[in-house]
Amino acid sequence: MREEQRTRLMSLKYGYIGLGNMGAPMAKRLAEWPGGFTVFDVRAESMEPFAELGATLADDVTGVADADIISITVLNDEQVRSVIADLAPKVKPDTVIVIHSTISDTTAAALAEQYRSQGIHIVDAPVSGGGAAAEKGELAIMVGAERPVYERIKPALKQFGSMVIHAGEPGAGTRMKLARNMLTFTSYAAACEAMKLAEAAGLDLGALGRVVRHTDALTSGPGAIIVRDNMAELTPDHWLYDAFTHTRGLGEKDLSLAIGLGDVVGVDLPLAQVALQRLADGLGVPHKND
Numbered sequence: 001m002r003e004e005q006r007t008r009l010m011s012l013k014y015g016y017i018g019l020g021n022m023g024a025p026m027a028k029r030l031a032e033w034p035g036g037f038t039v040f041d042v043r044a045e046s047m048e049p050f051a052e053l054g055a056t057l058a059d060d061v062t063g064v065a066d067a068d069i070i071s072i073t074v075l076n077d078e079q080v081r082s083v084i085a086d087l088a089p090k091v092k093p094d095t096v097i098v099i100h101s102t103i104s105d106t107t108a109a110a111l112a113e114q115y116r117s118q119g120i121h122i123v124d125a126p127v128s129g130g131g132a133a134a135e136k137g138e139l140a141i142m143v144g145a146e147r148p149v150y151e152r153i154k155p156a157l158k159q160f161g162s163m164v165i166h167a168g169e170p171g172a173g174t175r176m177k178l179a180r181n182m183l184t185f186t187s188y189a190a191a192c193e194a195m196k197l198a199e200a201a202g203l204d205l206g207a208l209g210r211v212v213r214h215t216d217a218l219t220s221g222p223g224a225i226i227v228r229d230n231m232a233e234l235t236p237d238h239w240l241y242d243a244f245t246h247t248r249g250l251g252e253k254d255l256s257l258a259i260g261l262g263d264v265v266g267v268d269l270p271l272a273q274v275a276l277q278r279l280a281d282g283l284g285v286p287h288k289n290d
Helices: 002-011 023-028 044-052 077-087 105-116 130-136 147-157 172-200 205-219 221-225 241-265 270-283
Strands: 014-017 037-040 069-072 096-099 121-124 139-144 161-168
Touching (some): 014 023, 023 069, 023 130, 037 044, 096 147, 105 121, 105 139, 105 172, 121 147, 121 172, 139 147, 139 172, 147 161, 172 221, 172 241, 172 270, 241 270
Parallel strands (some): 014 037, 014 069, 069 096, 139 161
Antiparallel strands (some): 121 139
């Protein structure tokens, strides 16, 4: 049955709106879609390469409305709302509109509710991994959709994503993307703080970067601790308790030493201070358990 569903999916027509830095490499992975592929971007030059790949070029947004699945990768909430408002009067019942833009989770949920009565399925499916991963079809895609709709479109999303996750109902995909990006940019801020400390201590920043990239590849970085089912405090019989207690000890020692080095070389380390204060509780092994 699954093969029959996949065959039926591939016979449907696919549309793509927004051919920017992320949209273009994602769309190129769909260029040979068996059921036919139509693209649109407000910049005509962005569509030209797709004509050579055999795609149909739409004159405007509504020229994509006859597709059964429509992906949108535009700039922000306002543009997403505008595109969907233009599409909605023209699309067929049961059309799936997939938003890949990173927008507010409330926007995604509100749009899904607004157009449900018209038989239009609004799905939020933001991506992570960057343009290079899009080119290779290796993006992580976090999908907020009703489960049957998710199952229907998953093989299509697999064209440009090697990991497709059902995050929950509409809006959940965006919430997962926001959590993931919060970690990314918080770690960037911490990296900048570490570079200031290293520079003040007379170290080669290039060498530090090589060490960080090497060891992150070995340990998975912050992802190594995202292995819990929930954020409840761990009990001594929990499978992670001993490992995270050990991690807490190492972390608090190393953070204290780094803060001490910062005092010596005159570098303020506010993120390290916060990490020292919150590490134990965050890991679920507060000191009161000792």
